[in-house]
Amino acid sequence: MSIEKIAVLGSGLMGHGIAQVAAMAGQTVSLIDKSEDALAFARQKMGDSLKRLAEKGRIKDTPEAVLGRIRTTSNLADGVRDVQFVVEAVFEDINLKRNLLAEVEGLAPKGTILGTNTSGLSIRAISGKVRAKEKVIGMHWMNPPQLMKLVEIIKSDKTDAPTLQTTLDLCTRYGKETVIAQRDVWFFLAARARVGFSIENCAMQLAKVADHQTLDAVTRYRIGLPMGEFELLDFTGAVDIRPKGLASVEDILKDYPDFEPWPEFRNAYSYLAKEVWADMSAKGLSGVKSGQGFYPYPGRKYLKPDIPKELADKIDPVQLMAPALNAAAWCVTNGVGSVEDVNKSMRLAFGWPKGIFDFVPDYGIKNIVDTLNAKAKAAPKWLDGFYRVDPLLAKWKA
Ligand SMILES: NC(=O)c1ccc[n+]([C@@H]2O[C@H](COP(=O)([O-])OP(=O)(O)OC[C@H]3O[C@@H](n4cnc5c(N)ncnc54)[C@H](O)[C@@H]3O)[C@@H](O)[C@H]2O)c1
Incomplete structure (x- = not known):
């Protein structure tokens, strides 16, 4: 499945970088945060980063064109309404992540893949309140996402093969290398x-x-x-x-x-x-x-x-x-x-x-x-x- 529209939840240190990488790869991105200040700061940081990358000749499009593909919003329902893939990068708190993914499942189109950028919390636990548990996957980016080459992928015991393959394909499209943690253990691989x-x-x-x-x-x-x-x-x-x-x-x-x-x-x-x-x-x-x-x-x-x-x-x-x-x-x-x-x-x-x-x-x-x-x-x-x-x-x- 080719993913063209994604949502990134949380526009902090990691979220703004992930959103930028996706937009640089040509995708339409909703960058969602509960804080309008965080969104404004994220837009500024993405703009600065894109400018630097453009000066070094490392992006094909202009910074304006890339930024134009990123919509920032504090409205969760609006942000995930028409996406095919979600990456959450909110605070490292199990209850926040567990509840948020379940809420997103109710708002996003059926079949949307729910990725989590947790640094080390259980993917099984994060998917605990989601009905389609086979669509939940760990997608652990390294800091800063724009520069680091690796994304670690973590399956839960329920993650299905198409979800894994789509996530791997997405990483390839982003120019990333991957490793797959074969077990959902503390800190993964x-x-x-x-x-x-x-x-x-x-x-x-x-x-x-x-x-x-x-x-x-x-x-x-x-x-x-x-x-x-x-x-x-x-x-x-x-x-x-x-x-x-x-x-x-x-x-x-x-x-x-x-x-x-x-x-x-x-x-x-x-x-x-x-x-x-x-x-x-x-x-x-x-x-x-x-x-x-x-x-x-x-x-x-x-x-x-x-x-x-x-x-x-x-x-x-x-x-x-x-x-x-x-x-x-x-x-x-x-x-x-x-x-x-x-x-x-x-x-x-x-x-x-x-x-x-x-x-x-x-x-x-x-x-x-x-x-x-x-x-x-x-x-x-x-x-x-x-x-x-x-x-x-x-x-x-x-
Ligand atoms: N910082 C790192 O080096 C690093 C590396 C890999 C993974 N991670 C993981 O990525 C996630 C995010 O880390 P970070 O460093 O970017 O955090 P951060 O504090 O910089 O950003 C988190 C953002 O999430 C937003 N947020 C919180 N609750 C929300 C909600 N309910 N809805 C929408 N937005 C919400 C906050 O407003 C904030 O802007 C964590 O799970 C962390 O463990 C971090």
Whole structure:
């Protein structure tokens, strides 16, 4: 089915970018938000972005022609009346998303595909109040949608094959690459494969093995990632977002306990969210947006933190990478995605110079497994089980 008319719900950071990509691909777009101010700001940001792209010769049409295909409205019924595909990008709140999609189903033409740009909430739970559950699909864009190459697709247990195919075709039309998360689990495939790296950075900082600057130096200068984890937490405002997301996840787990099949992972993440990130958030240490996080940002402006290179020699990178690899291996062992798709996600979603499993020969599988075993012995209670060697790594070592 060729999709010519789509609606994007929520015109914030992600929604305005998704709407712009669709219009650049020639589609007619309704960009819907409950806030008129958000819509006005979105139109301005899309205009600025299109101007920049035009100056670089990266769009075929004029910015005016592209913008002319986007109608902004705060009237939901009017916005979805004649569309074939909807992508919701409203706040990351399970009840909001669940109720909104059910409302949209009642207003949009029969058969309209309902996509959700959730970062990590269950697609089954989001489709909970929709009647045609086979038409609901996760369509997880990366930030900023105009520039990032990857869209992650997530099926629920009910999503049907035509819905999946239409969504994949749409991504191709937008010039995007895709990975498909094969299971509806917390954080899906791309972010799930990466989150072990985040947990380990925070665990090492908390245990005072190294401070945030040292760990970021290792990540930047020795592992070669674009940003250290603490830089990234500051950049994205994650200490605000993550505790809120956890509240929705706890709600979801009451109905779908298998949304998180690794209880020790849940313990580790929940401990950090409740004991560390929520506290930082309450103290206003959210990062760039508050002016201070792990690093200072005078005037709330992003400035790449200055991190001395020599700090990188203090810690062996395998200390960070062994737990990260173990958590990424969990995705493969538990059928969320293949080694190839995990690798592709790390490169295209997070700008890693190579796939995470491509680092295995750099450190050596024996060294990785030994590091995990040593960490398991010394782990505090909240990290119990987090370092248990995944069967995939054990197999590679054998
Ligand atoms: N920010 C990211 O890097 C990122 C990346 C991938 C996915 N996501 C996901 O995308 C979604 C949106 O995130 P964001 O960062 O763009 O949020 P945002 O806060 O920038 O924008 C959300 C918008 O939704 C609007 N909204 C809220 N309730 C609404 C309703 N009932 N009807 C219409 N509009 C409504 C708000 O007015 C706001 O403009 C979330 O689910 C988030 O987890 C975010």
